[in-house]
Amino acid sequence: MSVPNSEDGFLYELQIEVETEVTLIEASHPEEVAELPVTEWLFDPTDAEREEIGLRGLLDAVEALEDGSRPGDHVA
Numbered sequence: 001m002s003v004p005n006s007e008d009g010f011l012y013e014l015q016i017e018v019e020t021e022v023t024l025i026e027a028s029h030p031e032e033v034a035e036l037p038v039t040e041w042l043f044d045p046t047d048a049e050r051e052e053i054g055l056r057g058l059l060d061a062v063e064a065l066e067d068g069s070r071p072g073d074h075v076a
Contacts (some may be wrong), residue, residue, distance in 0.1 A: 011062050011065055012066070015062045015063070018059045019059065022052060022055050022056065025055070030048035030049055030052075031045065033045045
């Protein structure tokens with residue numbers, strides 16, 4: 001993770017926030033919840049998995065922006 005400066009401070013903070021959310025989802029152990037009867041679920045484990053996938057995609061995008069990559073910068 002890079003050190004924030006005036007230009008990427010927002011990206012740095014966003015990355016920290018997304019990493020925190022991913023950690024919270026991982027700590028909820030949705031795979032274990034899925035093994036319980038539906039009547040005991042406090043959340044839908046499938047929704048938690050979808051959210052984690054989305055957050056990891058966002059995290060990848062933030063890291064790409066921090067590295068200076070932009071869409072269309074690659075050479076095919």
